[in-house]
Amino acid sequence: LSLASLADFPIGAAVPADPWPNSLMQSPQRQALMEQHFDSLTAENAMKMAYLQPAPGEFEFSHADALVSYAKANDMIVHGHALVWHTQTAKWMDEHPGPAHEITQIMDNHVRTVAGHYAGKITSWDVVNEAFTDDNPSEYRETLWYNNIGPGYIERAFRLAHQAAPQADLYYNDYDISGMIGPAKLDRVLEMIDDFLARGVPIHGLGFQMHIDTEKPSLEDIRESFAKAVARGIKVRISELDIAVNQSEQYQHLTPEVAQLQRQRYRDVARVYLETVPAKLRGGITLWGLTDSDSWIPGFKERADWPLLFDADFQPKPALEGFAQGLRGS
Numbered sequence: 626l627s628l629a630s631l632a633d634f635p636i637g638a639a640v641p642a643d644p645w646p647n648s649l650m651q652s653p654q655r656q657a658l659m660e661q662h663f664d665s666l667t668a669e670n671a672m673k674m675a676y677l678q679p680a681p682g683e684f685e686f687s688h689a690d691a692l693v694s695y696a697k698a699n700d701m702i703v704h705g706h707a708l709v710w711h712t713q714t715a716k717w718m719d720e721h722p723g724p725a726h727e728i729t730q731i732m733d734n735h736v737r738t739v740a741g742h743y744a745g746k747i748t749s750w751d752v753v754n755e756a757f758t759d760d761n762p763s764e765y766r767e768t769l770w771y772n773n774i775g776p777g778y779i780e781r782a783f784r785l786a787h788q789a790a791p792q793a794d795l796y797y798n799d800y801d802i803s804g805m806i807g808p809a810k811l812d813r814v815l816e817m818i819d820d821f822l823a824r825g826v827p828i829h830g831l832g833f834q835m836h837i838d839t840e841k842p843s844l845e846d847i848r849e850s851f852a853k854a855v856a857r858g859i860k861v862r863i864s865e866l867d868i869a870v871n872q873s874e875q876y877q878h879l880t881p882e883v884a885q886l887q888r889q890r891y892r893d894v895a896r897v898y899l900e901t902v903p904a905k906l907r908g909g910i911t912l913w914g915l916t917d918s919d920s921w922i923p924g925f926k927e928r929a930d931w932p933l934l935f936d937a938d939f940q941p942k943p944a945l946e947g948f949a950q951g952l953r954g955s
């Protein structure tokens with residue numbers, strides 16, 4: 626079984642780079658899984674601002690470059706994550722006193738340098754990540770970038786990225802826009818995208834992170850959310866897929882019953898993607914990690930969970946077969 630061979634669009638995974646302890650570069654088991662199943666690779670952390678520009682104007686590309694070389698050597702494309710985000714910015718950026726025009730310069734320089742460094746090597750970018758709030762999606766999230774540059778920072782980042790990497794597909798990326806919390810946040814994102822398209826701001830797609838669980842959102846909500854993006858003629862990626870099973874913390878381990886629920890859920894998500902997004906708009910599906918022990922969820926949510934396709938021993942879970950069934954359309 627090879628997931629990538631079942632799909633006519635990229636199937637990817639987010640992976641750690643050096644110097645993280647579970648780095649792909651140090652792990653023959655993870656490399657074996659990547660090479661068997663995936664034709665797209667995303668750095669889970671290594672291409673974020675803090676790591677690429679640890680000191681003002683000093684860029685450190687070596688760890689991210691190693692992932693890009695690995696991908697090239699193994700016929701995988703690379704999706705870049707993320708040029709502008711409010712989390713995992715460098716400490717010196719957060720502490721920069723301003724004035725606003727210097728913060729603008731910092732963002733401009735970062736986007737130009739990073740997108741330029743990887744021009745021709747990275748197929749697509751998350752240009753801006755998570756710019757809207759959850760509780761009041763009509764509001765932009767108040768971040769270092771928004772507070773200093775104003776709402777125009779998003780458009781600015783897309784224009785700069787396009788200048789520096791004219792061949793790359795440029796995505797806006799966000800979470801809880803596939804129905805998890807109602808349609809308001811997605812509608813706000815699409816309002817921005819409509820405006821960009823109308824004014825010729827270079828944007829090519831929308832990334833639905835989809836950190837979801839076995840219950841929410843409903844398949845109908847997912848379908849409807851994808852359809853709204855498709856109606857704009859933009860590409861749709863599932864950019865950070867994982868399916869949590871232990872939100873209420875009732876399990877100490879993954880039971881066979883829950884593993885089957887998860888299997889079905891992976892199948893359904895893949896199927897809805899295939900049914901709703903026409904071939905030419907499929908930007909691909911990326912899993913947010915390889916093994917359950919790599920997942921961000923236990924650390925972040927402080928609970929056990931088993932959200933991915935492989936277990937801590939690199940063995941396939943029923944979820945893998947479910948996802949494969951979905952990709953086959955069966």
Ligand code: G3I
Nearest residue numbers: 645669670706707712713754800834836865913920921925
């Ligand atoms: O690098 C430090 C290390 O020096 C320190 O000893 C250690 C102690 O906690 O922390 C390390 O930093 C961690 C970093 O990952 C690198 O491993 C942070 O604590 C940890 O919070 C951070 O988590 C990442 C998270 O983004 C940050 O918000 C996750 O690995 C990563 O999977 C997650 O990914 C995000 C996407 O970028 C955007 N969408 C949501 C998704 C899940 O949260």
